[in-house]
Structures are given as C-alpha cells and as structure tokens.
Amino acid sequence: MQQPNIVDFAVATSIGLMFFQGLETDTRVRQFEDIAAACLALLQFLGKPPYLKSVFDVWVTSTAALAALERALFPNDPVQTPGHLALPPGWRPLSAVCDPEFRVHQALLQRGRTNLENFRQWFRESYDVYLHAETLSMLEDALLIFEAVEHFLALGHEPVLDPPPADSTGGNGSTRTPVLPRRMPHRDPWNQPGV
Numbered sequence: 001m002q003q004p005n006i007v008d009f010a011v012a013t014s015i016g017l018m019f020f021q022g023l024e025t026d027t028r029v030r031q032f033e034d035i036a037a038a039c040l041a042l043l044q045f046l047g048k049p050p051y052l053k054s055v056f057d058v059w060v061t062s063t064a065a066l067a068a069l070e071r072a073l074f075p076n077d078p079v080q081t082p083g084h085l086a087l088p089p090g091w092r093p094l095s096a097v098c099d100p101e102f103r104v105h106q107a108l109l110q111r112g113r114t115n116l117e118n119f120r121q122w123f124r125e126s127y128d129v130y131l132h133a134e135t136l137s138m139l140e141d142a143l144l145i146f147e148a149v150e151h152f153l154a155l156g157h158e159p160v161l162d163p164p165p166a167d168s169t170g171g172n173g174s175t176r177t178p179v180l181p182r183r184m185p186h187r188d189p190w191n192q193p194g195v
Helices: 003-019 025-046 050-073 094-098 100-126 133-155
Strands: none
Touching (some): 003 025, 003 050, 003 133, 050 133, 094 100, 094 133, 100 133
16 A cells, blocks of 8 residues: 555544444444445455445455454454455456346445445544545545446346236227328329329
C-alpha cells in the first residue's frame, strides 16, 4: 500500500471499530459481516479491476475492523474473519453479474447495500465529513457499485406475461376480432383506363 492508503485504511478501520461501540454491538457486527460478504462475493466473481477499488477498500476495512474486534474480545483464539481473497485470473465487466451463476448472491448484495447505507448514515452523523472525505467517498462509491449491480440483476429478469383471457367461443384463446390483412382491389382487365 502507498502511504496515503495506509492512513486512509487505518482511519476507516478505527471508524469501523467505533461503529461497534454501544448497545447494538451484535447487530452492527452482523451488518459489517454482511457488508464484507457482499464485497467478497463481487470481488471473487469479477476480480479486482480499478472500477471496484472502493468495494475492495470497503472489504479490507470492514474485515480489518471485524478482525480487530475479535482480537480484542478473544485474545487467546485465532481470528475467524477471513482476510484473503480468491480472485479469478482475469477481470470481468460489471455486467457479468447478470450471469445465472452470480444470481445466488442477490439477497446478500441487497443486505450488504442496506447495511452499508446504514453505516454511511451513522458515519455522516458521527464524523466530520470534510475531515474524513476520503472515507465518505469510499463508502459512496461502493454504494453506487452495489446499486448498479442490483440494477443489472433486475434487468436480467424476463417479464412475466399474463396468459391470454379464456375464449368462451372455443377458439384459440383470444376474444379480439382477428385483424385480416388488407387486400388490394382486383384490377378489372376489361375496364382499364387508356386501353
């Protein structure tokens, strides 16, 4: 990591740890687990192209915050939060999420986006967004990616058409009058003008 990224990473991780403080620790830990799992699903399917930098950064900082909490609560146990990625050999475009094999993650991505929105809202209420503009930018960029993925997944669904109404006359299922093709008037060869 470059030096500014290390500072941003440390700041975002410490903000994540502060999110766990208070009465709702269990709920907030589960929210971060969903955020990390949604980021992981995207990265393991699409790879780590430059357009997913914010998703990668959210995954790194959320897993780091979860791991730090584990070390604080259970200092004698190994950390259970996964900290490694199994990336595909190449990058895929964002539209690749429309592949049927990725659809199994749709509910996880929706939970991850909702929880990331909740975290962003808490962050905006708890911190100076000008002082921490890098962290806010990371969260908002990741949210845009999540929303784009949800839109891609929604586009992939075929619309379900209602069946035609029942035909009471025993015909082919349609109660509309069939539209017949227009016929050209017959030309009368005996009454042609100019003959």
